[in-house]
Amino acid sequence: MGYQKPERTTLIDGDALRRDLSALARAQPDKARLQKEALETLKAELQAARADIQHRFEAGRIESLAAARALSDIQDVVVQVLYDLVSKHFYYAQNPTQAERIAIIATGGYGRRELAPQSDIDLLFLRPYKQTAWGESVIEFILQMLWDMGLKVGHATRSLDECIRLAKQDITIRTAILEARYVWGEHTLFEELRRRFRTEVAAGTALHFVSAKLAERGERHFRQGESRYLVEPNLKEGKGGLRDLQTLYWIGKYLYGVDDPAELVQHNVFTREEYLVFQRAEAFLWQVRFHLHYLTGRPEERLSFDVQPELARRFGYGGSQRESMERFMRRYFLVAKDVGDLTRIFCAALEAQNQKAKPPVLSRLTAFLKVRSTDPFIVENGRLNAKPEIFRQDPANLLRIFAEADERGVDVHPAALREITRSLDLIDDTLRSDPEANRIFLGILTSRRDPEKTLRWLNESGVFGRFVPEFGRVVGLMQFNMYHHYTVDEHLIRAVGNIAAIERGALKSEHPLASELVPRLKSRATLYVATLLHDIAKGLAGDHSDEGANIAVRLCPRWGMSAEETESVIWLVRNHLVMSDTAQRRDIGDPKTVRDFVEKVQSPELLRLLLVLTVADIRAVGPGVWNGWKGQLLRELYQEAEAAMTGREGIHGRQALIEETKAALAKRVADLPETARVAALARHSDAYWMSFDAATHERHARLVHSLQGSDEPLALIAESNTFRAITDIALATADRPGLFSALAGGITASGGSIVDAKIFTTTDGLALDIFSVQDAEGGPFGDPSRIERLRANLLRTLAGEITPRAAEPRSIARKRAGTFQVRPRVRFDNSASAVATIVEVEAADRPGLLYDITRALFESGLSISSAMVATYGEKAVDVFYVRDAYGHKVTHKDRLKSIEGYLLARLESVPLEAATA
Numbered sequence: 001m002g003y004q005k006p007e008r009t010t011l012i013d014g015d016a017l018r019r020d021l022s023a024l025a026r027a028q029p030d031k032a033r034l035q036k037e038a039l040e041t042l043k044a045e046l047q048a049a050r051a052d053i054q055h056r057f058e059a060g061r062i063e064s065l066a067a068a069r070a071l072s073d074i075q076d077v078v079v080q081v082l083y084d085l086v087s088k089h090f091y092y093a094q095n096p097t098q099a100e101r102i103a104i105i106a107t108g109g110y111g112r113r114e115l116a117p118q119s120d121i122d123l124l125f126l127r128p129y130k131q132t133a134w135g136e137s138v139i140e141f142i143l144q145m146l147w148d149m150g151l152k153v154g155h156a157t158r159s160l161d162e163c164i165r166l167a168k169q170d171i172t173i174r175t176a177i178l179e180a181r182y183v184w185g186e187h188t189l190f191e192e193l194r195r196r197f198r199t200e201v202a203a204g205t206a207l208h209f210v211s212a213k214l215a216e217r218g219e220r221h222f223r224q225g226e227s228r229y230l231v232e233p234n235l236k237e238g239k240g241g242l243r244d245l246q247t248l249y250w251i252g253k254y255l256y257g258v259d260d261p262a263e264l265v266q267h268n269v270f271t272r273e274e275y276l277v278f279q280r281a282e283a284f285l286w287q288v289r290f291h292l293h294y295l296t297g298r299p300e301e302r303l304s305f306d307v308q309p310e311l312a313r314r315f316g317y318g319g320s321q322r323e324s325m326e327r328f329m330r331r332y333f334l335v336a337k338d339v340g341d342l343t344r345i346f347c348a349a350l351e352a353q354n355q356k357a358k359p360p361v362l363s364r365l366t367a368f369l370k371v372r373s374t375d376p377f378i379v380e381n382g383r384l385n386a387k388p389e390i391f392r393q394d395p396a397n398l399l400r401i402f403a404e405a406d407e408r409g410v411d412v413h414p415a416a417l418r419e420i421t422r423s424l425d426l427i428d429d430t431l432r433s434d435p436e437a438n439r440i441f442l443g444i445l446t447s448r449r450d451p452e453k454t455l456r457w458l459n460e461s462g463v464f465g466r467f468v469p470e471f472g473r474v475v476g477l478m479q480f481n482m483y484h485h486y487t488v489d490e491h492l493i494r495a496v497g498n499i500a501a502i503e504r505g506a507l508k509s510e511h512p513l514a515s516e517l518v519p520r521l522k523s524r525a526t527l528y529v530a531t532l533l534h535d536i537a538k539g540l541a542g543d544h545s546d547e548g549a550n551i552a553v554r555l556c557p558r559w560g561m562s563a564e565e566t567e568s569v570i571w572l573v574r575n576h577l578v579m580s581d582t583a584q585r586r587d588i589g590d591p592k593t594v595r596d597f598v599e600k601v602q603s604p605e606l607l608r609l610l611l612v613l614t615v616a617d618i619r620a621v622g623p624g625v626w627n628g629w630k631g632q633l634l635r636e637l638y639q640e641a642e643a644a645m646t647g648r649e650g651i652h653g654r655q656a657l658i659e660e661t662k663a664a665l666a667k668r669v670a671d672l673p674e675t676a677r678v679a680a681l682a683r684h685s686d687a688y689w690m691s692f693d694a695a696t697h698e699r700h701a702r703l704v705h706s707l708q709g710s711d712e713p714l715a716l717i718a719e720s721n722t723f724r725a726i727t728d729i730a731l732a733t734a735d736r737p738g739l740f741s742a743l744a745g746g747i748t749a750s751g752g753s754i755v756d757a758k759i760f761t762t763t764d765g766l767a768l769d770i771f772s773v774q775d776a777e778g779g780p781f782g783d784p785s786r787i788e789r790l791r792a793n794l795l796r797t798l799a800g801e802i803t804p805r806a807a808e809p810r811s812i813a814r815k816r817a818g819t820f821q822v823r824p825r826v827r828f829d830n831s832a833s834a835v836a837t838i839v840e841v842e843a844a845d846r847p848g849l850l851y852d853i854t855r856a857l858f859e860s861g862l863s864i865s866s867a868m869v870a871t872y873g874e875k876a877v878d879v880f881y882v883r884d885a886y887g888h889k890v891t892h893k894d895r896l897k898s899i900e901g902y903l904l905a906r907l908e909s910v911p912l913e914a915a916t917a
Contacts, residue, residue, distance in 0.1 A: 011049040011070065014077040017042075018084055025089040035145075038085060042078060043149045049074045054117065054294055064286035071115040072106070078149075079104055079123070079142070080184040086141040091134055100134045102127055103189035104142075107176040108154070112246075116289055118299040121146065124180060125157040126189050152299075163193060167201045171212045174201060175250055202254060209254050210350065217247050228336040229490035231329070231478045235288055236301040240336025242285045245278065248346050255350070269349040274342065281338045287315075288332065303332065326478055326539070333476030333487055340460055341421055348414035377404050385413035386420075395426040396437040398463050403440050406447050406454045412461075420461045427466035435560065441467065442559045445496065446528045448504075452497025459489060470536055470551050477539050485622025488538045495531045498616035513635050514615045517608045526565045527609055529556060530572035531616055549574040572609055575600065579614045583633035584870040585840065585879045589691040589758070592834050594640045604645050611638050627725040627778055633756075658689045661697065668698040676705045683762035691758060700730055700768060707732045707766075713798055716791050720782030726755065726772045727782040729790070733798065735767040740864050741854035743769055746797040748848050750790040752781050757867040822875050824907040826900040830889055836865055836881035837890045839899070843907050845876035853878055856906040860899045861885055 021038055028034045053070050056062040062070070083104060108122035109115055125139050139157055146153045158166070167174040177197050182190040202209075221239045224230075228240035235241045252258050256267045261282075265275050291314050292300055295307055303311070309321050312328035319327070376390040376397055384405045390397045398420055405412045412420075431437050444454050458464040465472025474488035486494065501507050503524075508515040521527060533555065537547035549570045556566035578600055586593045601607050614634060619626045662681050669677055680701040692700070699717060707715035713733055720727040729752075731743060740759055747754055756772040773781040781787075796802045822844040829838040839862075841853050850869060857864060857880060866881040884890050890899065 011052055012045050012074055012077045014081055017045060017077070017081050021081065021085050022089075025085075031090065034089070035141075039145055039148055042081065042145070046074065046078055046149055050117070057290055058294065063283065064290040065114070065283060067290060068109075068114045068116060068286060071117065072110055072113040075110065075115060075121055076106075076183050078146075082142050082145055083138070083184050086138050090141060091137045097132075099127070099129045099132050101186040101189060102135055102138060103185040103187065103193075104183045105190060105193075106181045106183050107179065111176070111179045111181045112249075113181065114286075116299070117293040118297070119293075120152045120154045120299070122154045122176075123156075123183075124163075124176070125155065126163065126185075126193060127157065127159050128189060129159055131157065160189070160193060160196065164196050164200050167197065171209070171216065174209070175213070177201075178250060178253060206255050210251050213247050213251055214347070217244065227486060227490050228340060229333055229476070229487040231485060231487065232302055232304050233332070233336070234302050235285055235292070235332070238336075240333075240339040242282075242289065244339050244343060245282055245285070248278075248343065251346070251350070264346075269346055270342070274345055277338050278342055281335050281342070284331070284335050291315075303329070329478045330476040333478070337460065337476065341462075344414045344417045344460075345421070348418045377401055379408065379410060380413060383411045383413040384408065384416065386416040391419065391423040391426060395423075395431045396434060396440060398423060398427060398431075399437055399440045399444070399458075399467065402454050402458055402463070403444050403447075405457070406444060406449050406451070409449065412457055417457075417461055420463060424462050424466050427463065432467060433558070437467070438559050442525065442529075442561075445532060446525050447500075450497075451500050451528070452493055455493045455496060459493065465489075468555070470555065471532075474536060474538060479538065485625075486620075488535055491620050492532055492535060495534070495616045495620035496528060498619045499528060499531050499612065502612060502616065511615050511631065513638060514612045517612055521608060521612075522605055523565050523568070525561060526568045526572070527612060529559065529561065529565075530569045530576070530609065531613055533569065533573050534576040534613065534617060545574050545576060568606065568609065571606060572613060575610070576613055576617065579610050579634065579637065580618065580630075583637045584630070585868055585877060586832060586838075587866045587868065587881055588633070588636050588640060589687055589866070590833050590836075590881070592832060594637070594644055596832060597637065598641050598644045601641065601645075604642060607638065607641055607645065627774075628721065632726075655686075658686055661689045661694065664694040665697045665701060668694060669701050672701070672705060676701075676708075679764060680704070683764050683766070684760060684768075688760050688768075700732075703730055704732045704762075704766060704768065712795075714791070714794055716787070716794070718782050718787045720780040722780060725779055726774060727780040729771045729773055729781070729787075731767075731769045731771070731794070733767055735761050735765055737863075738855070738858040739767050740769060740867075741851060741858050742797050743771070743794065744854050745803075745848070745851035746794040747771060747773060747790060748851055749797075749802070750786065750793050751776065752786075752790065753778075753847075754850055755869050755871075757869070759865050759867065761863075761865075824904055826903050828890075828896050828900070830891055833881060835889070836883055837896075839880045839882055839903075841878045841880070841903060841907075843876055843878075845871050845874055849876055850878060852906060853903065854880075856903050857882060857899075860902050862890070862899070863887075 020041065024037060024041070025034055028037060050071065053062070053067050053074070057064065057067045083102075103126040105111070105124040105126055106113075106122065107124050109119055110122050115121075125135075127135055135157075139155075143153060143155060163173075163177060167177050177193065180190075180193070220237055220243065224234050224238045228238060230238065233241070237243050248264075249258075249261050252261065252264050252267075252269065256263065256269075258264060258267070261278060262275060264270050265272055270278065288303070288311065289301070291311055292303070292307060295310055295314075300307070308325045308329060312321075312324035315328055315331075317324035317327045376387050376394075378385050378387065384401060386397070386401055394400075401412060401416060401420070444458065445451055447454065455464065458467075459471075459475065465475045471489065471492075474492070477488045479486075479488060479491070498507070499518075502511055502514050503518045505515055518524075518527075529552075533548055533552050535544065535548065536551055537544040540547045552566070552570045552573050556569050561569065578597070582588075582593065582597050588594065601610060611634060615626075615631070618630060666677060666681060669680060672680070683704075689697075699719070703715050703717050715732045716729065718727050718729045729747070733739070740757070744754060744757075752771075752773040753776065754771050754773055758770045760768045760770075762768060775781050775783075775786075793802070822842070824844075825842040827840040827842075829840065832838050839857070843849060843853075850867075854864060854867075862882040862884060864880050864882055868879040870877045870879075882890065890896060
């Protein structure tokens with residue numbers, strides 16, 4: 001069949017442009033000036049045409065895929081006119097040889113006639129043999145002109161033989177040639193490339209190509225974070241994105257020679273309804289991509305938080321910014337899920353069509369066994385498949401097949417998943433109330449093998465959300481903050497996976513206490529069910545913990561849990577944040593903190609369950625959220641609470657323990673002068689002795705002794721702990737008003753992030769402040785050069801030579817944080833501590849925030865005895881134990897209101913973009 005010129009939608013009249021440039025060439029013999037004027041003409045035409053496409057798209061007068069083809073056609077004309085210009089007026093070959101021929105071929109998205117507004121222009125300059133001087137000059141001219149027009153051009157120059165040789169070796173080059181499209185030049189060269197590609201490369205290699213492209217897809221998903229439910233997904237490269245649809249097209253084209261995915265219906269790969277899903281998914285993703293490119297002005301493919309509000313507006317989602325973003329992103333995630341469904345359907349069809357024929361006798365025997373066997377499932381090629389009609393015969397098989405796959409340690413066959421997706425209408429209230437179906441579901445959830453993998457299958461197939469509608473409501477529901485990395489359903493499934501990994505001992509080095517506690521639990525089911533349900537009420541009106549507890553009231557009996565187990569699940573869901581909040585927002589060294597926590601938890605069993613659930617929950621938030629410091633806080637709280645519950649703190653009594661601790665220190669510092677030993681044992685309050693171990697007490701005693709024996713105003717030691725991901729920096733200096741704020745500012749100025757602080761004022765007028773500090777990546781801050789820089793900054797701060805100040809942060813961080821409006825809030829608590837008023841400040845996180853808050857507290861006439869710093873994405877929650885100038889709590893309402901007003905005024909006066917001190 002001869003070459004047929006495709007239908008065009010160009011906005012540039014190529015013939016008129018050629019006439020204009022030919023006239024210009026006749027009138028302008030100077031080649032340099034001709035090139036310059038031709039460039040200006042072509043650039044103006046291109047910009048006008050592209051601007052027109054943008055205007056029509058943003059006005060809703062053209063859909064994205066039509067716009068992508070129009071942009072490709074516009075680019076075609078520019079390339080064609082350039083080639084004609086250079087070959088006729090700059091490097092004209094009067095008697096061209098066979099070697100002086102070039103075909104200009106579009107590859108990549110441009111080759112598919114799918115050019116996004118900010119995408120590269122990928123070109124292949126195809127020559128018959130080795131490069132000639134003529135060819136080199138023509139190609140160089142075209143490329144230089146395209147670059148001077150401001151285009152990003154990816155290009156390759158190869159001979160026919162090189163193309164074929166490289167296509168055999170490299171799957172990426174093979175894919176590029178597979179979707180190559182003729183643009184201009186020697187068309188017979190292009191046809192020869194297609195012919196040789198089919199006969200020398202593609203023939204007999206279909207299965208290898210399919211395998212390679214699916215492996216490539218898996219690697220790409222791994223690089224992008226594996227899950228399609230990331231709250232800032234990559235719509236091109238991510239799981240469920242455009243590249244997944246393109247992979248299906250590549251495979252279909254390679255196997256069946258299709259040029260349009262619609263032809264896959266004729267090859268029984270998709271039904272007509274499934275192809276409509278393909279079309280809708282493709283159209284939506286392209287629409288998002290066009291808006292994203294126009295909005296950012298760059299080839300951006302990630303749906304970051306800073307662009308989501310505007311995209312939601314452009315797609316017509318109303319309501320508050322949060323509501324519109326959540327609705328828009330949920331649509332995106334459901335489309336990404338459709339792409340996953342299509343991939344499974346596609347793979348199932350390919351496998352069915354490409355199975356090797358079995359010998360007749362074996363084939364008949366296999367069919368006989370399939371009919372005779374009472375087992376509704378068959379393992380085929382290492383995967384679990386289903387017999388025909390078993391889901392219609394017994395809808396519980398929609399759950400049972402996943403339980404069987406987990407039990408046998410195999411994957412569910414793509415063909416079975418395809419049939420499951422088509423049978424979701426069978427999941428109704430009758431099945432939901434079926435005791436056997438609920439028993440199977442609970443078995444999947446509490447499996448000792450790999451419940452995370454099975455639950456993800458269950459979710460991907462649509463069974464999970466239909467069988468548990470409460471879970472179906474949160475499928476694709478994003479969490480509107482920078483703290484959570486996944487949608488709610490993905491977070492819950494990952495949390496269950498963390499429980500299973502802890503139970504298997506796979507995380508023993510990271511979570512030794514949780515790994516030790518799981519075998520001691522009375523009911524594994526209680527832990528797994530509570531973990532699955534802890535955030536299931538996200539997005540509902542009211543407190544999600546209370547609403548989740550109400551959901552647990554309905555679901556636990558349905559799943560066959562006992563009354564005692566149900567009661568425990570309800571408590572855990574309602575209180576799943578209590579342990580993390582207490583550990584990160586209250587001073588564990590304060591006895592009342594532990595007493596209040598124990599009063600809330602009440603039993604050692606609930607304490608064990610809560611610790612493991614809290615660890616799994618934090619780990620499932622996203623990469624980098626869990627660190628050793630949080631683990632240490634949870635372990636300390638657990639140990640203090642367990643001691644209080646079991647009565648172990650009463651064996652010797654608090655005072656006896658303090659005396660033992662002092663005696664241990666006396667032995668450790670026996671080499672110090674007697675006056676130094678006596679002072680070390682007498683200068684601290686009871687809270688200090690209960691806060692550290694003997695080795696830390698010794699380090700502090702020697703630190704203070706070194707300060708008193710020198711002329712320096714400050715003594716500093718740093719101790720890093722990689723397991724806790726923290727550097728503890730102990731600072732000793734003469735006490736003075738505003739000291740804590742100055743020290744915090746100095747640490748921030750040195751690039752440290754303060755995650756906790758303990759403040760002790762001694763009886764002899766010294767301040768011993770211990771800061772737990774991390775670097776910008778959430779690791780220890782203990783690099784020697786950093787510590788030296790910190791020491792110098794602190795000395796200059798104390799001397800009044802430098803003052804912490806606001807500075808500009810990175811623009812990307814500012815944009816993303818600016819998406820979330822964190823309103824500053826101040827709360828006071830006079831009941832959680834017997835000796836201090838607790839001030840809890842919530843504000844948008846930024847470097848220098850702690851300095852601003854502590855400075856405001858100092859200016860309000862308050863002294864800080866302890867501080868806890870916690871960050872949740874864009875939000876910081878900093879907690880301070882404070883006293884007035886007389887060492888008392890602040891209880892008067894007017895005084896508290898005045899302090900609140902001063903803090904809010906200070907926080908609101910600092911612009912959101914203010915950053916590091």
